[in-house]
Amino acid sequence: MNNHNSFRHAVVMGAGPAGLTTAYELSKHGIGATVLEKDPEYVGGIARTAQHNGYRFDIGGHRFFSKNLEVEDLWTEILGDEMLTCNRLSRIYYRGKYFDYPLKATNALLSLGPVETVRCMASYAWAKLTPVREPRNLEDWVRNQFGERLFQIFFKTYTEKVWGISTSELSADWAAQRIKGLDLTQVLKNALLPPRELKERGEVIKTLIDEFRYPRFGPGQLWETVRDLMAERGQPVQMGQTVERIRHENGRVVSVEVRDQAGSVRQVRGSDFVSSLPVRELVLKLDPAPPRAVLAAARSLSYRDFLSVVLMIRRRELFPDNWIYIHEPGVQVGRIQNFKNWSRWMVPDEETTCLGLEYFCFEDDQLWKSTDEELIALGTREVVQLGMCERAEIFDGAVVRQRKAYPVYDDVYLDHLGTIRQWLDANVPNLHLCGRNGMHKYNNQDHSMLTALLVARNIAGVTKLDPWKVNADAEYHEEVRDGEQDLSGRQMPSRVREEEPVA
Template identity: 35%
Template sequence: MIVGAGPAGLTAALKLVERGATPRIFEATNHVGGLARTPTDGEWRIDPGGHRFFTQSEEILDLWKSLLPPDEWISVPRRSAMLVDGHFVRYPLVGRDLLTQMGIAKGMRGAGSLLWSRLWHDVPTPGTASFREWGTHEFGRHWYRKFFDGYVRKTWLADPAEIASDWANQRIKPITWRTPRADDPAEQDVFRYPRFGPGQLWEAAAARLAESGTIPNLHSQVCAVRYDGRGWTLELHDGQTVSGDAVFSSMPLRLLVETLDPAPPRHIRAVAAALRHRAVITVAVALRQQYDMPYNWVYTPGSEFRVGRIQNYGHWSRALAPHDWKGSYLGLEYFTLPDEDTWVASDAGLGAIVEQDLRALGFDDPVIDHLMIVRSRFAYPVYDPTRERNVARIRDYLRQSHPTLHPIGRNGMHRYDNQDHAMLSAMHSVDRYFGAEVDPWRVNTERGHHETGVQK
């Protein structure tokens, strides 16, 4: 039995079917794909998270290729920038830009600050340093404050001194002091993308499963996960029960612990209750005015913006908008905690926030032709200082007490994984179910891993 029909859950199902098993999938929402879905409204499509399809795993790449034919994939050059003091500064940061783009005086101040941090501060200890300590050492106090302090406060909704830096080693690249050559394929950063958005891939995965008789059960929230010493029983929100010999769970790890029956020991329930998520609200805005930002993503660390990140859908895939659309199509991402003011704001209230941000971007009188709002509650596991220790305690308890219960994916393992890593955790869990000596928890543990290069 599989809980969740996101990338991890669907991958587990595909691999189980390959091995002759007959899984059953239970998804709480009305769609497959999780955060990597593609909500639609007529010909308008929205990517709620900006999903780059890049992996260092040949197995993952082969699965992607098998689900969609070549003409349904497009190659997209990654172009990102940070909007700071009215300047679009390329990201990952390039040393030449930092020294010249915002003025020589500011550039020299930043370089001096970086040199001071490197010479007079100890290297942060991996696994224990806060994000502020890591960022100050990596970029110097001046550039850290300029580019990262405000952005992290806005997106993680916490003081950077209270956030662990584990994720930063993989997600934030160091300054590049040599300008990448546009004519050198080895220095290009290109990723694959489904023509009609990330959900196109996961809808194809669900269709393949349906051909083998495995159809995801939508609107099927799991309320209890019971073990009787011999097998598992899932109780759904409508009172139905289903039984099987193993559970692959991509539901949030905290919720899994809460729904286990018999209940885990008190200390396990306590550390699970401390696990938190950030939510994201993506507002897709079709503007009649053409505003060509030559980037996929624009990060907005400044306090003049409520939005944390902006996607320019025209630089992801033209097929996300109607074929005859000539204006701008942007996705504004607002990071919040569940049940905070922004999360519970009405559509009209969000629309007012969006208009304010559009004016800050330079649209004096924005004419909005179409607007879509997508709320994703369990989007990002929070990396507070206790996360790693708490997850390890839950992991060890489950391994010892319930070896046939397999947490998988970003939420199931409470880790800030990309979808390829979520898929790998599912693949390794299926292998473990069949007796292989593999550890799904070892996926994506390299501190220096970055997804970059040409994805063929």
């Protein structure tokens, strides 16, 4: 919180949902902001909508759904009728068959067929007779609850594609928290008994939501509109401007050093500085550098990257789903988006379809280093192998790469984030962190936006709320105290810990 009342101008690093929400909210309080974005073309960050020859596509697929009504209202305030309501259909594809997602016992067993169903039941019975005592890894935990065969079909391949780690190396904690006490007997009981009535909105389980909102032209439309509104208010977002250094002196950040596309460097000054940059990059850009322990903590933060191969196909309809989870072994693609089924305005020609094939990877993987041509060839091979279309129907393609799509939660990240936060709070209190990578939180847009709203209001002096107390559902939780376990990020699997030495 600021204690100086003189000149107020914020410098906002990044024009993703967090950065743009900060600037938009600050403008409501009469405080100017210079928004610096390194991308020369797109605003919206990971929630941008990229374009290729008239086709529009997301980085992933961005559902607009929030338990936070203020965020929902903000979407309506900015886009009005341009926010469409979509029905959700997403299924699992495995060995030529589609399974409902979220999984439904009767549908799953019917689709597997009688022979496989008997095998799954026998394997479940065997798991119950021979459970792994105190399962520590995900594989043993899921096998205990569902049996080996169902584990192989519905858990193993997709989890390994997303996280790039064998399920035998992933900790059981994540599954235990997400799937709670559920096992096959419970699932079958639920399938046969009438559903319990949901009492309030908060009770709806995330994956069960079958409706969501979506801007007519994709999530980028929201952020392009905010960009345009900011320009109308005399504060255009500065594109192609990479923040390279963050200078601080006497306990305050005083300026950031920015490099433009042509390579020229300038200083941008302000009274408050807001960062949605990945925490690791932010800390390494501080000048003078913070102590070695803080730098080491920043360097230890890690990320998972993501790329999407977009294929344009000359066929009116391929499948009715918004997206499909690919559990099929033998292909690398993890999920396939069908953008036309999100909004028909995402394709320029209704006789065609645009698919986004999602590959989860690390930036030093061979996959990431492949050329666009190689990736389009891979995507083409896989989509044909999956039987979704003919090779001859594919007439165009593009590749979108997203570094640091997912901040990784490993055993040490919370301690290291704590070290960083403590140093920043004590040494540069006019530097405010918000957003997904900006706070190293694996969360959705609504979380990024609410943290940004709080930061803006703190700067304006109208509130004094701690953005770190916003949870994964974009709800503010005052009761989280310093030092308590941080549950504000979505749950994510981590590696099995080393065995505790026996005393």
